[in-house]
Amino acid sequence: MLNLLKNPGIEKVDKKRIYYFEFEGCHYYPKTAKLVVDGSEFFLSKYEREILELLISRPGEQISRQEIIDLIWGDKPCAPKTFGKHIDQLRDYLGDRGLDKDSQKIQTITRGYLIFKPTVTPHYHGLAPSLRLLIKGSVASCLLTGFLIIGVSDAFKSETFEAIEPKLLTSWKAGSKRPVVSPDGKVIIYSRQSKDSTTWDLLVTKRHSKTHKWLTHETLPHTQNTEPSFSPSGKQIVWVRSDHKTFCEVITMNFDTISLKTSDKKIVYQCMPSQLIRTPQWYSDSSLLLSSSLSSQPYGIIKLNLWTKEYTQITQPKDTIYGDYSIFYHPESQRAAFFRQSTSTGTELRVYDFTTQTDRLIRTYDHWLYSISWRNADQLVAQSDNSYEVINIANGSVKSVPISFQEAEPLQYPVLVDEHTIIFVRGPLRDREVIMHKLNDDSTEQVLTTLFDEHQGVVVKGKNNSIVFSLVENLKHHLYHMIDNEVTPFAELPRHSLVLDMAVSPNGELIAYLLGNTLFIKNRQGETLHSQPLTSTGFAFSPDSQYLFIGRRTEQETNILSLSVQEDFEPKNVTTGILPKVTQDGTLYFLRKISDQDWLFRQTDTGVEKVIKAPFSTTITHSNTFDVIDHSLFYIESENLTRLDLNNGEKVVIKKIKGNHFSMNYAQDFMVSVHAVTAQNNLIEFKLKHSDDPE
Known part of the structure; x- marks a missing residue:
C-alpha cells in the first residue's frame, strides 16, 4: 500500500x-x-x-x-x-x-x-x-x-530532561493507579486493588516514611474508589466511587496530611454510572470542576459550587462523542488541562484559561491519554508517542522536550511533586489472560500466556484451533496469529495503544480491530487495507468474509453499517441498532433499546423482528459479549457459558468459564475467553534533571 x-x-x-x-x-x-x-x-x-x-x-x-x-x-x-x-x-x-x-x-x-x-x-x-x-x-x-x-x-536537541535516581515508593503485589500528591508534598493518595479482588480502595502513603493507611474499605463487588484530588489548601480530598453499572457518586472528605485523620465524608454529586467522571478537581476549597453536562451529551467541564449547589457550564465540546474528560487544574495560573476525544483528529490535549475564558488546543495524539501533570504554570508532562515529554505552552507557542529514562518497564500516570521530582505508576495497568477451551472436553482449558499484558483474543470461526490475539511484550505491542499452537506475529501496533475490540473473518484472512476511535482492517500479511474514525458499538464479519457489519454511534443515532471488504470499503446503512452478529445463513442479529431495555432483533429477507429481551448486560458494548451461531444465542450468565435456542427457547449451561468476553468457532467445539486479572505495579519516584541544570 x-x-x-x-x-x-x-x-x-x-x-x-x-x-x-x-x-x-x-x-x-x-x-x-x-x-x-x-x-x-x-x-x-x-x-x-x-x-x-x-x-x-x-x-x-x-x-x-x-x-x-x-x-x-x-x-x-x-x-x-x-x-x-x-x-x-x-x-x-x-x-x-x-x-x-x-x-x-x-x-x-x-x-x-x-x-x-x-x-x-x-x-x-x-x-x-x-x-x-x-x-x-x-x-x-x-x-x-x-x-x-x-x-x-x-x-533543541541539546535541551533534554532526564529522569534519574529512581526510588521505589511501594512494593505491593497488587494494582495501583491515579496517584495524587498533597500540596505540601508529604503524602500520596492513590487507588489500589488487592490481589484477586474486584474492588479498588483509596490508600495514602507518606513519601518519606512509607507509612500507609487505608482511606476507604469497599464492600460492594466490582466497585472502584478512584480519581482522588487534593483541594488547594490540602485539607480536603475528592474522589469518585462507582461500579460503572448501577451507581456513580462524587465524594468529598476532610483530610490531615500529618495525622492522616479524616472526617466529614459526604456525597456531593450523583453521576450517571456510565459517565466519564475522570479526575474531579478542586477549583477552590468550596467548588469543584467535573466532567459532566447540564443538558445532554457530550460532556463538558462544569463548575459545582459546594455551598449553593449551583452549576456553571465551562466548556461545550463539539466534534466529539465522549466529550471532555481527565481534568487537571493548576490553581496558580487558573488554567485546566484536559482531554477531548475528537471524531476527526483523535485525542486532543486542551487548556482552558479561566482568566480569559478561552479554550486552546495544544496538540493531538494518535493514542488515548488519561493523565497529565502540571510542572509549573507554563509546562505540562504528557505521554508522547515513544515515552514522555515536557510541553512548554508559554507565550502562545508549543514546544516539546523529551524525557529520557533508564527504565525497562512501562510508566503511567505522571504526577509532579515539584519541578524536579516526578512520580509514576511503574508496571502494567491492566492484565488479561486469554484462555483456550475445547468445549467437547470439560476439563480442557489452557492459558495462552501469563507473562505479559493487554490481551484481546478471537477465534477464526471457519477454522478449528485457530485464533488471533494481541499482546504487549517488552514494551512492544503486536498482533499474532496462532494455528495448531504455531504462533506468528503479523503486525506491530503503537506502543501505547490498546486494542479495545477485535473481529476476524471466518476464513482467517482479515482482522478488524479498534484502537481508540479508529477502526483498522488488516490482512494476514499485516498490511492495512482500510481505516476510519469510528465510535464503535461492535462489529462482526459475514460468514463469507465479504462484509464487515459495524455498529456506529453518532451524536444523533446508533446504526449498523455494511462495509464491503473485498471492493472499495463503501459503507451502506443497514438498520438502527448495536452489536451486530451474522449467522452462517446470513441472518443479521443485533440489539435495540426499547424503554431503556435492550432487545435482540434479527433481520432477514422478510424484514426485522423482535426476538427476546437481552439476558446479558450491555453496559460495555464489546463485540465478544455474546454470539449467535446456528440461531442459538451464546452468552455468559453467573460465570457460566450458556446456550439459548432462539427457535424453541431451550436453555443449556455449557460450562463455567472465567471472563466477560469470549469467541467461538462455527463447530461450537473450540473457544477463547478473555479474563481480567490483577495487574502488579507500584509507585516510583524520579528526580527530573534538565540539561541546563548544574551538575
Whole structure:
C-alpha cells in the first residue's frame, strides 16, 4: 500500500508531526483519509486515498495513468474503467465537475497523463503559529522548509530532561493507579486493588516514611474508589466511587496530611454510572470542576459550587462523542488541562484559561491519554508517542522536550511533586489472560500466556484451533496469529495503544480491530487495507468474509453499517441498532433499546423482528459479549457459558468459564475467553534533571 507519510517525494518533511495538507481551501488528513472541501467531509476509499496521496506528493508534475496504476495496484489487475471511476470520484469530491480545465485541481494534460495543479501546504501537530508561517509553497518548496523545521528541532536537541535516581515508593503485589500528591508534598493518595479482588480502595502513603493507611474499605463487588484530588489548601480530598453499572457518586472528605485523620465524608454529586467522571478537581476549597453536562451529551467541564449547589457550564465540546474528560487544574495560573476525544483528529490535549475564558488546543495524539501533570504554570508532562515529554505552552507557542529514562518497564500516570521530582505508576495497568477451551472436553482449558499484558483474543470461526490475539511484550505491542499452537506475529501496533475490540473473518484472512476511535482492517500479511474514525458499538464479519457489519454511534443515532471488504470499503446503512452478529445463513442479529431495555432483533429477507429481551448486560458494548451461531444465542450468565435456542427457547449451561468476553468457532467445539486479572505495579519516584541544570 502506498503511504503518503512514507513517500520519497516528501521524505524530508517532519512526517511524524503531519496533521493535514492544505490546497486551495481543501484539507486532507492522511491519518484518517478524511478530505474536507468547503465544509463537507469525505472519507476516501483505499484506492481513492492512495491516488490522492500520490498526487499530493508530486504537485505540478505530469504523471502517467500507467505509472499510477503500477505504483498503487502493483501486480493486481486494474481496468481503465475502474481507474477512471476512482479519478471521477476524486474530482467529484474536489469540486472539479463543471469547471473549465484550467480551474480543475486534477487536470488531464494529454491522453494518459494527469497533473495535480494546486500548491500544497503541510500543517503539523503542535507547531507554534510562527513556525507554521514558515511552511509555505508547494511540497517541492516544502523540501527546503522541511530542512528548516528539522533544523529548528535539531536546535533543541541539546535541551533534554532526564529522569534519574529512581526510588521505589511501594512494593505491593497488587494494582495501583491515579496517584495524587498533597500540596505540601508529604503524602500520596492513590487507588489500589488487592490481589484477586474486584474492588479498588483509596490508600495514602507518606513519601518519606512509607507509612500507609487505608482511606476507604469497599464492600460492594466490582466497585472502584478512584480519581482522588487534593483541594488547594490540602485539607480536603475528592474522589469518585462507582461500579460503572448501577451507581456513580462524587465524594468529598476532610483530610490531615500529618495525622492522616479524616472526617466529614459526604456525597456531593450523583453521576450517571456510565459517565466519564475522570479526575474531579478542586477549583477552590468550596467548588469543584467535573466532567459532566447540564443538558445532554457530550460532556463538558462544569463548575459545582459546594455551598449553593449551583452549576456553571465551562466548556461545550463539539466534534466529539465522549466529550471532555481527565481534568487537571493548576490553581496558580487558573488554567485546566484536559482531554477531548475528537471524531476527526483523535485525542486532543486542551487548556482552558479561566482568566480569559478561552479554550486552546495544544496538540493531538494518535493514542488515548488519561493523565497529565502540571510542572509549573507554563509546562505540562504528557505521554508522547515513544515515552514522555515536557510541553512548554508559554507565550502562545508549543514546544516539546523529551524525557529520557533508564527504565525497562512501562510508566503511567505522571504526577509532579515539584519541578524536579516526578512520580509514576511503574508496571502494567491492566492484565488479561486469554484462555483456550475445547468445549467437547470439560476439563480442557489452557492459558495462552501469563507473562505479559493487554490481551484481546478471537477465534477464526471457519477454522478449528485457530485464533488471533494481541499482546504487549517488552514494551512492544503486536498482533499474532496462532494455528495448531504455531504462533506468528503479523503486525506491530503503537506502543501505547490498546486494542479495545477485535473481529476476524471466518476464513482467517482479515482482522478488524479498534484502537481508540479508529477502526483498522488488516490482512494476514499485516498490511492495512482500510481505516476510519469510528465510535464503535461492535462489529462482526459475514460468514463469507465479504462484509464487515459495524455498529456506529453518532451524536444523533446508533446504526449498523455494511462495509464491503473485498471492493472499495463503501459503507451502506443497514438498520438502527448495536452489536451486530451474522449467522452462517446470513441472518443479521443485533440489539435495540426499547424503554431503556435492550432487545435482540434479527433481520432477514422478510424484514426485522423482535426476538427476546437481552439476558446479558450491555453496559460495555464489546463485540465478544455474546454470539449467535446456528440461531442459538451464546452468552455468559453467573460465570457460566450458556446456550439459548432462539427457535424453541431451550436453555443449556455449557460450562463455567472465567471472563466477560469470549469467541467461538462455527463447530461450537473450540473457544477463547478473555479474563481480567490483577495487574502488579507500584509507585516510583524520579528526580527530573534538565540539561541546563548544574551538575
